[in-house]
Amino acid sequence: MRPGVARPHVDCTTSYLWPVVDTALFAYEAAGVAYVSTLDEARFRNYPISKQGDMAVGVAFAAAFAGSAVYGYVSAARCRRVQHGPVRGDYLPGVSD
Numbered sequence: 309m310r311p312g313v314a315r316p317h318v319d320c321t322t323s324y325l326w327p328v329v330d331t332a333l334f335a336y337e338a339a340g341v342a343y344v345s346t347l348d349e350a351r352f353r354n355y356p357i358s359k360q361g362d363m364a365v366g367v368a369f370a371a372a373f374a375g376s377a378v379y380g381y382v383s384a385a386r387c388r389r390v391q392h393g394p395v396r397g398d399y400l401p402g403v404s405d
Contacts, residue, residue, distance in 0.1 A: 320387035327380030330373045337370035 344362050352359045 318387065318390045320383070320390070322384055322388045322391065324381065324384050327377045327384065330377035330380060334370050334373035334377060337366050337373060341366035341370060 341363050344359060344366065347359065349359055352362070355362075357365070
């Protein structure tokens, strides 16, 4: 982009709040699946769901939260790049300002 040219207005969010929440929920679900995997099968005898069913539901929710977190991080990063304009030619990641 040439100097003096206005950047287009982009209506998106640069916040990482919701991806962080999704990451925490993923960790909670993954920990729950790990915990259930250590339980004895007899513990689920009087429950309406089996051990494998409980673990499958936990894995499904963990995958959904993980996917949502990745999508949120990528979308927020893309929004930041778009709002801040193109990178200068002399930019070096981790070195330049």
